[in-house]
Amino acid sequence: MFALVDVNNMYVSCERVFRPSLVGRPVVVLSNNDGCAIARSNEAKDLGVKMAQPWFQVRHLEREAGLIALSANFELYGDMSSRMMTLAARYAPRQEVYSIDECFLDFEGVSGDLVGIGRDLRATVLQWTGLPTSVGFGPTKTLAKLANHVAKTADRKPGSYPAALAQVCDLGAMSRAELDDVLRVTDVGDVWGIGRKIGARLHEGGIRTVLDLVHADMASLRRQFSVVLEKTVLELRGTTCLSVEDAPSPNQQIMCSRSFGEPVTGLSELTEIVSQFASRVAEKARAQQSAAGAVQVFITTSAFRKRDAQHGPSVTMPLVRPTADTRALVGAAVHALAGMYRPGFNYVKAGVMLVDLRPQGQEQGELDLFTGAAEQEAVAHHQDRSRLMGALDALNRRFGRGAVGVASAAHRTAHSSHIARQERRSPRYTTRLDEVPTARA
DNA sequence: TCTGGGGTCCTAGGACCC
DNA sequence: TCTGGGGTCCTAGGACCC
Numbered sequence: 001m002f003a004l005v006d007v008n009n010m011y012v013s014c015e016r017v018f019r020p021s022l023v024g025r026p027v028v029v030l031s032n033n034d035g036c037a038i039a040r041s042n043e044a045k046d047l048g049v050k051m052a053q054p055w056f057q058v059r060h061l062e063r064e065a066g067l068i069a070l071s072a073n074f075e076l077y078g079d080m081s082s083r084m085m086t087l088a089a090r091y092a093p094r095q096e097v098y099s100i101d102e103c104f105l106d107f108e109g110v111s112g113d114l115v116g117i118g119r120d121l122r123a124t125v126l127q128w129t130g131l132p133t134s135v136g137f138g139p140t141k142t143l144a145k146l147a148n149h150v151a152k153t154a155d156r157k158p159g160s161y162p163a164a165l166a167q168v169c170d171l172g173a174m175s176r177a178e179l180d181d182v183l184r185v186t187d188v189g190d191v192w193g194i195g196r197k198i199g200a201r202l203h204e205g206g207i208r209t210v211l212d213l214v215h216a217d218m219a220s221l222r223r224q225f226s227v228v229l230e231k232t233v234l235e236l237r238g239t240t241c242l243s244v245e246d247a248p249s250p251n252q253q254i255m256c257s258r259s260f261g262e263p264v265t266g267l268s269e270l271t272e273i274v275s276q277f278a279s280r281v282a283e284k285a286r287a288q289q290s291a292a293g294a295v296q297v298f299i300t301t302s303a304f305r306k307r308d309a310q311h312g313p314s315v316t317m318p319l320v321r322p323t324a325d326t327r328a329l330v331g332a333a334v335h336a337l338a339g340m341y342r343p344g345f346n347y348v349k350a351g352v353m354l355v356d357l358r359p360q361g362q363e364q365g366e367l368d369l370f371t372g373a374a375e376q377e378a379v380a381h382h383q384d385r386s387r388l389m390g391a392l393d394a395l396n397r398r399f400g401r402g403a404v405g406v407a408s409a410a411h412r413t414a415h416s417s418h419i420a421r422q423e424r425r426s427p428r429y430t431t432r433l434d435e436v437p438t439a440r441a
Numbered sequence: 442t443c444t445g446g447g448g449t450c451c452t453a454g455g456a457c458c459c
Numbered sequence: 460t461c462t463g464g465g466g467t468c469c470t471a472g473g474a475c476c477c
Binding site for chain 3: 098099100101102192193194195196197198225226228
Binding site: 031056304 | 442443445446447449450451452
């Protein structure tokens with residue numbers, strides 16, 4: 001049996017822990033640049049704010065309905081997440097942290113009252129962290145996900161499902177008839193793995209509810225769609241295709257991209273930005289002990305600025321030797337940028353991605369056609385380099401990101417136009433000493 | 442005026458091999 | 460004029476997830 005534990009409206013809930021006055025009010029958390037709503041309280045959802053909806057489209061609700069918007073505070077959310085994950089992990093032999101606000105638990109070999117365990121988990125997380133969660137149980141991960149959806153929806157929209165399923169729901173404990181009743185009122189689009197496109201195509205084919213899907217012909221589904229959907233249906237029927245991965249594998253690609261506060265046209269400013277992004281991905285690669293075989297860089301204008309000429313080049317630079325060295329990666333990225341940059345365009349976004357990642361130290365040997373000295377020199381150089389990068393990371397950990405870096409990534413002006421807007425960010429209550437909440441007598 | 446930032450997997454099609 | 464039959468590997472693009 002699997003469980004899926006999920007924090008309700010994670011980012012908003014994190015903010016509410018430290019600002020209880022936000023409880024019961026419509027609240028959204030905005031993306032980078034205060035651009036889009038990326039988290040919504042139930043009250044904000046009820047006002048009609050959609051996921052990823054641009055802020056300027058709903059801003060009028062500030063005045064009209066008391067909507068409150070906050071800038072994203074990922075440092076806070078990350079810390080709250082690790083607290084919640086630590087607590088959830090105590091309840092099962094194995095845990096897979098699936099995203100910042102969700103984890104799967106594998107209850108294989110555990111007997112007893114799962115709903116009781118779920119209620120205890122929920123109460124403990126709520127009391128110890130202040131975060132409200134929903135817990136779903138099922139015989140497969142896909143069914144656990146679905147159970148979680150039911151638990152959340154039953155809580156939020158009374159009447160949608162039996163009230164007993166609110167907050168904690170175990171689909172595995174139901175009779176066939178009870179389960180069918182749940183599947184009959186659940187849209188296929190609510191299933192994990194079925195998104196907008198496939199959901200719409202299924203509807204066209206007359207498959208509207210999860211019950212329809214479970215009874216659909218497997219062979220024709222596979223033919224029309226893919227093995228991915230086939231696995232999803234098998235899982236919905238109770239056949240395990242996905243297991244809990246408690247030892248996370250390193251990422252296969254590492255990306256840093258961002259929109260700018262204002263359009264950027266000059267190569268020198270873009271070079272500074274791309275250098276910063278490349279420094280960041282290099283740091284991430286070292287953190288997971290990977291070396292990159294290639295660097296991909298893109299810059300792009302905005303499709304929303306209809307009157308602007310558009311340009312969105314992307315270049316992949318293979319590296320002779322895979323590396324996680326900031327200097328090498330910044331060098332390659334800046335070189336790629338210089339090759340594709342064209343003057344006169346309003347660029348609004350850039351990104352650097354590391355691909356072809358492999359474990360550090362697993363390197364292709366080189367045939368030394370010269371003296372042998374060159375190779376020795378390369379080895380010595382490599383050792384110096386990893387010590388240097390180690391020192392760089394240690395300094396930045398201690399004094400804050402960006403304390404030490406390559407010169408091309410330096411913030412040359414105090415108010416560079418590309419620095420993102422973040423006008424409504426709350427304090428980093430749990431990770432910065434000078435930002436801890438103050439209690440007044 | 443203002444529109445996020447990460448990731449994964451699968452498939453089709455082309456290049457290339459013998 | 461007629462123009463094979465297997466493979467593999469890589470990439471781009473599309474779907475999905477949060």
